[in-house]
Amino acid sequence: MITVYGLKASGNCYKLQLLLELLGRRYRWVDVDSANGETRTPEFLAKNPNGKVPLLELDDGRVLAESNAILCWLGEGTPFVPVDAWRRAQMLQWMFFEQYSHEPYIAVARFICRWLAADHPRRAELPRLRERGAQALAVMDQHLRERDFFVDGGCSLADIALFAYTHVAADGGFDLDAYPAVSAWLARVRATPGFVAMDGPEDSRGG
Amino acid sequence: MITVYGLKASGNCYKLQLLLELLGRRYRWVDVDSANGETRTPEFLAKNPNGKVPLLELDDGRVLAESNAILCWLGEGTPFVPVDAWRRAQMLQWMFFEQYSHEPYIAVARFICRWLAADHPRRAELPRLRERGAQALAVMDQHLRERDFFVDGGCSLADIALFAYTHVAADGGFDLDAYPAVSAWLARVRATPGFVAMDGPEDSRGG
Numbered sequence: 001m002i003t004v005y006g007l008k009a010s011g012n013c014y015k016l017q018l019l020l021e022l023l024g025r026r027y028r029w030v031d032v033d034s035a036n037g038e039t040r041t042p043e044f045l046a047k048n049p050n051g052k053v054p055l056l057e058l059d060d061g062r063v064l065a066e067s068n069a070i071l072c073w074l075g076e077g078t079p080f081v082p083v084d085a086w087r088r089a090q091m092l093q094w095m096f097f098e099q100y101s102h103e104p105y106i107a108v109a110r111f112i113c114r115w116l117a118a119d120h121p122r123r124a125e126l127p128r129l130r131e132r133g134a135q136a137l138a139v140m141d142q143h144l145r146e147r148d149f150f151v152d153g154g155c156s157l158a159d160i161a162l163f164a165y166t167h168v169a170a171d172g173g174f175d176l177d178a179y180p181a182v183s184a185w186l187a188r189v190r191a192t193p194g195f196v197a198m199d200g201p202e203d204s205r206g207g
Numbered sequence: 208m209i210t211v212y213g214l215k216a217s218g219n220c221y222k223l224q225l226l227l228e229l230l231g232r233r234y235r236w237v238d239v240d241s242a243n244g245e246t247r248t249p250e251f252l253a254k255n256p257n258g259k260v261p262l263l264e265l266d267d268g269r270v271l272a273e274s275n276a277i278l279c280w281l282g283e284g285t286p287f288v289p290v291d292a293w294r295r296a297q298m299l300q301w302m303f304f305e306q307y308s309h310e311p312y313i314a315v316a317r318f319i320c321r322w323l324a325a326d327h328p329r330r331a332e333l334p335r336l337r338e339r340g341a342q343a344l345a346v347m348d349q350h351l352r353e354r355d356f357f358v359d360g361g362c363s364l365a366d367i368a369l370f371a372y373t374h375v376a377a378d379g380g381f382d383l384d385a386y387p388a389v390s391a392w393l394a395r396v397r398a399t400p401g402f403v404a405m406d407g408p409e410d411s412r413g414g
Contacts, residue, residue: 049346049349049350050304050346052308062293064296064297064300065300065304066299066300066303066307067303068299068303069296069299070300072295072299073292073296073299076292085280085283086269086280089277089280090271090276092273092276092279093273093276093277095276096276096303096306097272099303099306099307100273100311101259104307104311139256139257
């Protein structure tokens with residue numbers, strides 16, 4: 001059986017939980033909390049020298065890092081990966097967008113607001129994070145005005161990747177009411193059979 | 208014929224030039240310089256609402272953004288994409304690593320040092336960028352100590368993606384001599400038949 005190392009309250013880790021539940025796949029989950037330094041231990045660094053979760057481990061000990069690469073590995077051959085090559089390219093486009101133009105702002109703003117003390121110096125980063133995160137949400141909203149999901153043909157890995165931190169963007173101070181097409185899309189993802197909600201910070205040891 | 212919009216002195220754009228030359232493919236290149244605001248014009252935003260280069264355009268007007276998604280589209284079915292599913296997953300792992308843990312530090316340090324004035328306030332970001340970029344180079348060096356390329360089986364899209372900004376890391380103040388396995392790998396990529404060097408900032412309108 002596959003093993004996932006990570007914290008379910010982290011959007012990058014939750015992506016994998018969500019896909020695995022949507023697929024009805026069995027898996028083992030091992031809590032590893034980066035906020036408590038558990039990704040920097042010698043044992044964990046031996047598995048992932050980049051010191052990040054999530055990490056996927058196969059029965060034979062092979063490991064794979066990077067949440068969106070793991071989604072691609074788990075999703076191959078399932079309805080969450082389009083068969084058409086152009087649609088697959090568009091799916092990857094939105095997954096790279098998520099890691100470059102979305103997560104570094106929306107997830108980091110949430111981390112600062114929910115995990116760090118109210119007087120933490122990193123709060124100074126929030127105005128810039130909110131400006132850039134709002135740009136990402138605006139790009140998504142424009143795209144979704146004419147589509148049900150990011151790629152034509154139904155819910156794909158791009159939706160799972162982008163749902164993870166978008167649906168908790170309010171935790172970082174973003175107002176999702178300003179993005180009605182995004183809000184409607186969030187509801188469509190939630191309505192996908194097998195959907196599971198994300199743990200809150202208070203459900204985790206990282207809280 | 209396909210069209211690429213971008214600036215060859217930008218690593219993210221050069222990736223596409225390098226792959227297309229390695230493949231011996233014909234293409235049209237249209238210079239678009241983000242440093243001069245050319246990615247924020249109404250005309251360009253109509254093609255890519257995220258306002259970034261590179262951008263690929265097909266003959267029929269379809270467009271694809273995100274350098275590494277474009278690499279995947281162009282590379283499908285060529286020797287630069289492994290047939291084995293696990294190797295493909297590892298290739299994607301390193302491509303997501305490049306966009307999340309490498310480019311935001313190594314490329315941004317280079318941009319600040321080569322494109323901005325010597326007294327620009329963004330120089331204050333350099334210590335943090337160099338610390339994080341050095342971490343990425345150390346992870347790469349460790350991985351390459353036992354391998355010729357990032358994924359077993361030869362030069363893949365992961366090598367092309369990571370070569371783009373690694374080989375000019377010195378522009379941002381990184382000392383590549385500290386990473387001998389990375390330096391040896393750079394030489395192997397340069398020796399790949401069809402290799403073309405990247406334009407320097409002085410070759411471009413952005414210089």
